[in-house]
Amino acid sequence: MDKPKTLFEKVWERHVVKSRESEPDLLYVDFHLMHEVTSPHAFNMLRQMGRKVRRPDLTLATMDHQVPTTNLDKPVQDKIAAEQMDALYKNSEEFGVKMLPWGSKGQGIVHVIGPERGLTQPGMVIVCGDSHTSTHGAFGSLAFGIGISEVAHVLATQTLPQRKPKTMAVNIEGKLPSDVTAKDLILGILQQIGTDGGVGHVIEYRGEAIRSLSMEGRMTVCNMSIEGGARAGMIAPDEVTFEYLKGRSNSPTGEDWDEAVSAWKELYSDEEAVFDKEIYIDASKLKPFTTWGTTPAQTIPLDSKIPYPTNETEKRALEYMGLKPGISIKDLEVDAVFIGSCTNARIEDLRAAATVVKGHKVKEGLRAIVVPGSMNIKEQAEIEGLADIFIDAGFEWRSAGCSMCVGMNDDILQSGQRSASTSNRNFEGRQGKGARTHLVSPSVAAATAVIGRFASVTDLNKEEVTQ
Template identity: 50%
Template sequence: MSLTLYEKLVHQHMVAEIDAEHVLLYVDFHIMNEYTSPQAFAGLHAAGRSVRRPEAHLAVVDHVNPTQSIRSLHEIADAGGRLQIETLTQNCSRHGIQLFDLFDPRQGIEHVVVPENGFAWPGMVIACGDSHTTTYGAFGALAFGIGTSEIEHVLATQTLVYKTLKPMLVVVDGVLPFGVTAKDIVMAFVADVGAAGASGYAVEFTGTTVSALSVEARMTLCNMAVEAGARAAVIAPDRQVFDYLADRPHAPKPGDLEAAKAHWRSLQSDPDAQFARIVQLNAADIAPLVTWGTSPDQSAPITSVVPEPASEAHERALAYMGLSAGQNLTDIRIDRAFIGSCTNARIEDLRKAARILDGRKVADGVTAIVVPGSKQVRRAAEAEGLDQVFRQAGFEWRGSGCSMCLAMNDDVAVDGERCASSTNRNFEGRQGRGARTHLMSPEMVAAAALIGKLSDVREIMEAAV
């Protein structure tokens, strides 16, 4: 029987078939954070259960921690956040689970540290209490977010009751135009199908454009597929993935790597596999995008205007954002610029943003911060001198964490502030009560910071040629 890559991954991990829609799925690797795990451990302890395979789990502190330098947990002002971190530490110690705490040199955002340490391999099933777990699909893994009760279940059994999805193929062909990035591709996809257009689907990205992307850029694609409602996103692994994994601390050792590659090469959709839906995008038609509303699918090319509202939801979004139909997007002033998050805070993202900022200054009145996705990314950036480029341009250079992606820590925008952001969600209040978020690529955030308005990064890039 011909199968899609997604279907192969499900079949290879199916412990038992429960009914026509559900299977019991084996989970190769599970990641936890301080925010979504406490209740799961509490349930586990109340039932008198232990963790079945402690070595198949990793815990990371990333959501609630400050990104300003601290020397101890006592310096964290938020008592609730401090308690969450302390609770995770206690739970990991009790069950022998590896923890990247705030003072571990490997600490960072979970969806950054897992790939960079080689925990995510082609063919794996990976679960985490965070919706952007889809990031690991860039390696040809089936990865998805789970809820608290599911975290408890996987801790106790290393399995999950899993509802199978319909396969969707997203084909992106052609050469990306000047100034267009992976962030623009996935924002174009989300805008094309809508915020719920991929609900019930597992998305497979393919095409010549996707094949030409770096592994880090592919992570951006898979990370934001969830903003179209997809619970899984995969890309068939290739030589770029194999090369990325070589010499990573937790990847297969050199003696085992060749045998692993033989299996990984089989992780492709069969030529005659059937997809429930096929979406085709032409790379040449994609421009640098920014969001104008309060949902990731409400975006437009930077050279266009705020659209006429097509629904009551659009009217509410414009009212919240303080915008009017017909405004030039490039006339919209910003108060903040944020480069970070599990979507766009890897070393490749920082390099690209730094190239835009090099030798230039952030506009007066703009508060700009950059938060590397991990301590390892931070060290790599500093070794290349990128931190000095950001600092000299007027950006604050911070420690690693989720930071301004969500208002769950010290880094928040205040009511009415407008932020150019490299994050994945622009919901009402996402970056702070009343905060107004415009999503875009890191390069576009850098351009906005320099001009003080939403701006077309291509103009800066052309001036530098």
């Protein structure tokens, strides 16, 4: 009888091309995603080696990190951004790689366009020169970020040497409270495991709370696996996964679809499978969260007070964030609200935020922007009237890109400004030199934009009653 295996072990073993003792396994890569920032040097390495792209049909390039999200009809003003975008265009053309240029239909954040086009499928090994490639693990794929030399290796060979990580299970049992979103769930997980809790492991998220999430919610959870130090995050595919993929442009059809689903249903951790590390979380005790410090693990419930520092790292975080221990997080005023990023810029996220802001106005003096995750999502949001709701409320409605998540082009904060952001990182200077970032869900971001202080939807409803 075969040894019981985890989901990760099943996917890994199916992709091993060569395995030798004391050496990394050589893995076959099913799909490779690229963007303009980490690709130029990789293509230069191919030229130096005199190599071609082994399987150009298994690589898709898009422009996302550096692209402006306004003035698509004008030349790119940022010199570095323009150079990187031009390089990706020319490299893709020279090496025969399909590329989605800035502003084109289908262009968008690399971890948004893969799933929406049906390119991300269960059981795959997917790589990209970006740490948040873990997003795709929501489909039961093994997806992780790689370095520039590894990008070149994949381009040249469609394989990648990798040492096998350990396995970790995060079990979230019970039902999530009605006001707790997928973003709150992953922030709660990070609060418990810390930024190094998953180092050297691939995390599988399991339990009733995970199964209850939509695919968009599952992508949000897996997206931030890297913030806990994990190599990747995975969720076993189920009917929710299959329904999301059915009918997408690159999904199987007809008999091929039936065969694919039959194979995907085998992608789960066997009942007796043993994980190297396992933790349990009671979903019913989770609340809407926000970060207070400079790592995603420095997180507290929205109804809490800023904690007193227990070490020098926390003391430095408080100083950088301009916070005093003991004050309520809800007393903090914000200068900006950002709804976007590969974590929370999908159509479901925009619908949630629009539902909250409908009929309201952004607090006077506060800057609020919405950046869809792809041009397809932008179009869909405009068809549904979501864009009109945001614009009427006083939000800036932008085109697709990473935008303020990475603080590039004009989408940055000024030093000392405080933001409520649906992105994935709140590091020092992440959204601009001296900027102070608090990570929140789309619903909290929307309520905060209206009230001007950190607020939940419940707080917004209460304020309406008292007015």
